[in-house]
Amino acid sequence: MAKKDTIxxxxxxxxxxAQPSHRECVRGLGLKRMHHTVELEDTPSVRGMVNKINYMVRVEEG
Structure with a gap:
């Protein structure tokens, strides 16, 4: 079984x-506080949210 791509x-x-829609993206990604890290499945919807708030987050390929 192959491991799914994550970020x-x-x-x-x-x-x-930030704008209200950007705050909603932060919440939607599961980020709760500063320097909080979450590991998410690499899907187009997640990538879209990350691209919308790219000035607020750091992304590592995993």
Missing amino acids: KVTLVRSPIS
Whole structure:
């Protein structure tokens, strides 16, 4: 069984002053606080959310 592709996303900038839709993307990715890292499946929908808030997150291929 092949391992699914994943990415690690870390919140590096506060979403407090961001647009409401960008804050929703942060929440949708499961990021709760600064420097919180989540490992997500690499899908087009996740990539779209990450691209929308690329100025707030750090992404590592995993």
